[in-house]
Amino acid sequence: MKPVKKLNDLVAKKIAAGEVIDRPYSVVRELLDNSIDAGSSDISIYVENGGVTNIRVVDNGSGMSREDLSLCYLPHATSKIETEDDLLSLKSLGFRGEALSSISTCTKLSIVSKKQGEEAYKLIVHGGEFLSLNEFRGSVGSIINASDLFYSIPARRKFLKKASAETTLCKNTFLEKAIPFPNINFKFYKDDKLELFLPKSTLKERVINSFKNKFNSSLLEEVSCEGEGFKIQAVLGRPELHRKDRKYMHVYTNKRRITEFAFIQALQYGYNEVLPGGNYPIAFIFIDVDPSLIDFNIHPAKKEAKFNNLQTIHHRLVELVKSFLSQYHYNMLTSHKSSAPIVKELIDSKRDYNYTKNIPVKNDVVYKEKFDSFLENPPTFKSHQELRDEVTNNNNSRSYKYLGQIMDVFLLVERDNTLYVIDQHATHERILYNKLTSQKVNSQDLLLPIEFEVTNEDINLIEKNLDTYLELGIKVAKLDDDTYKITALPSFCKLLDSEIIDFIKSKKGAKADIQRDLYDTLACRSAIKEGDPIDPVAARELIDAAFQLDQARCPHGRPIWFELTKKELYELVGRI
Numbered sequence: 001m002k003p004v005k006k007l008n009d010l011v012a013k014k015i016a017a018g019e020v021i022d023r024p025y026s027v028v029r030e031l032l033d034n035s036i037d038a039g040s041s042d043i044s045i046y047v048e049n050g051g052v053t054n055i056r057v058v059d060n061g062s063g064m065s066r067e068d069l070s071l072c073y074l075p076h077a078t079s080k081i082e083t084e085d086d087l088l089s090l091k092s093l094g095f096r097g098e099a100l101s102s103i104s105t106c107t108k109l110s111i112v113s114k115k116q117g118e119e120a121y122k123l124i125v126h127g128g129e130f131l132s133l134n135e136f137r138g139s140v141g142s143i144i145n146a147s148d149l150f151y152s153i154p155a156r157r158k159f160l161k162k163a164s165a166e167t168t169l170c171k172n173t174f175l176e177k178a179i180p181f182p183n184i185n186f187k188f189y190k191d192d193k194l195e196l197f198l199p200k201s202t203l204k205e206r207v208i209n210s211f212k213n214k215f216n217s218s219l220l221e222e223v224s225c226e227g228e229g230f231k232i233q234a235v236l237g238r239p240e241l242h243r244k245d246r247k248y249m250h251v252y253t254n255k256r257r258i259t260e261f262a263f264i265q266a267l268q269y270g271y272n273e274v275l276p277g278g279n280y281p282i283a284f285i286f287i288d289v290d291p292s293l294i295d296f297n298i299h300p301a302k303k304e305a306k307f308n309n310l311q312t313i314h315h316r317l318v319e320l321v322k323s324f325l326s327q328y329h330y331n332m333l334t335s336h337k338s339s340a341p342i343v344k345e346l347i348d349s350k351r352d353y354n355y356t357k358n359i360p361v362k363n364d365v366v367y368k369e370k371f372d373s374f375l376e377n378p379p380t381f382k383s384h385q386e387l388r389d390e391v392t393n394n395n396n397s398r399s400y401k402y403l404g405q406i407m408d409v410f411l412l413v414e415r416d417n418t419l420y421v422i423d424q425h426a427t428h429e430r431i432l433y434n435k436l437t438s439q440k441v442n443s444q445d446l447l448l449p450i451e452f453e454v455t456n457e458d459i460n461l462i463e464k465n466l467d468t469y470l471e472l473g474i475k476v477a478k479l480d481d482d483t484y485k486i487t488a489l490p491s492f493c494k495l496l497d498s499e500i501i502d503f504i505k506s507k508k509g510a511k512a513d514i515q516r517d518l519y520d521t522l523a524c525r526s527a528i529k530e531g532d533p534i535d536p537v538a539a540r541e542l543i544d545a546a547f548q549l550d551q552a553r554c555p556h557g558r559p560i561w562f563e564l565t566k567k568e569l570y571e572l573v574g575r576i
């Protein structure tokens, strides 16, 4: 072995820089942190050629003096802490005094900055070497340019992905920075084109604006709670909103996104009663912890943290999610009366069943709000004509007596001395399913293709199924390394963008299986649901079609009705 020697400063700096900056998105992360810490209310970022050619951040924050500029790129130069104790009351995102030093080592860095009431100055440092610091023009705030990433460490360049993939990573980092700061305007430019503008808004709106068209944002709610030394704000999806992956489960602590599995697990515990296994919620959690109870100084990119009160926060988080979900346990239109009087009411009344006459009474604020909005916008139930079109059967000489709907899901029918209890959802689902499988697929080009990000695993699956999707009327094409797009869908497809993306990413198996699953999902989504009121005319149309079915089972194999003969009823009450 050779004798031990101290590394020269530049080599040591390059090694240290590699820990903080490993690809363009690390530069994005650090520059945005600095602009946020500088108290900016407006931040724009420009990413050129995946961030390799240039990353520019423009902010209107406090700016730097000449003196600040002369020091800011040196290792361990920071204005955010002075002593170790300051870490216990840390409010800023940065504190190590390493970021600009690392960026200046592996890029060509220039900073134009101006403090209120002072001149503007421009600093230039290339590959860690100071080149100049001169008076310049500029307004209050800073413009930081980091160009030619890794020009001074060519070995690192080899590990960079294609520009499009690096841009996606930069954009994701941008979102992670912007989401917890809804009081700041953020803009993201890709190759000088404005890609995303996030105006100042509420937290929930910030989440919604950040992921436009990715999921149904009307199903998100904001909730919060507090505990000793911490506060939790959460933007949570209702149970209907779920995915096959954890992509939209974000945990932020003191405004940094962290990878703390305990909190992801807490979310899953909270949701596990309403989400079937393998399904994950959409949930954004923002935990603010007293800085003295948390240590971020354990990961160079601050992606991990040590908590003093992890258990307590975990517990509160599970409670918060459960209490949020508890309001969805009841059915909006479900009366809490026993079913018997309702059946009687329906049977002996000559009037048509009118749902507004069965207004449930419950002294629950959330319930009341929901009910008020229900009265203002009554749910659209299938109209006579709509169902008539769907069931293709309109027999006017009926050989049965329709008695009404009970328990918000069953249609009661008397025919040939037999009582039929028909499941409205399952029946409609079967009818729609039969219709889908019997018609020719008519594929329709989309005006706006649906773009979505993919992992290597997704790519393998999608490529394997491309031909199958084409036959089913779904055109999927590769956009770049980690993005695909859907350019056409079957004309009858009423799924949300996020649902069709989920479907494409999760379906395995032969063509027949994929087709069955697709039609199953479509039929299930479009069918009348439990809790949907149904007018008697539409109900009779549905019953007509049900009695014409070859198979009285839903596409999942469950029976769609249940029957009791007069003889069985007599036996049940001991008449015979």
Ligand SMILES: Nc1ncnc2c1ncn2[C@@H]1O[C@H](COP(=O)(O)OP(=O)(O)OP(=O)(O)O)[C@@H](O)[C@H]1O
Residues within 6 Å of the ligand: 030, 033, 034, 035, 038, 059, 061, 062, 063, 064, 068, 072, 073, 077, 078, 079, 080, 093, 094, 095, 096, 097, 098, 099, 100, 101, 141, 142
């Ligand atoms: N956009 C900016 N506006 C105003 N001051 C800035 C800006 N960017 C950097 N600075 C100043 O430069 C200093 C050094 O920045 P740098 O990012 O290297 O370290 P830090 O933010 O203090 O800590 P960390 O390494 O954890 O990010 C900061 O402490 C801050 O005073």
Ligand SMILES: [Mg+2]
Residues within 6 Å of the ligand: 030, 033, 034, 093, 094, 095, 099, 100
């Ligand atoms: Mg910093």
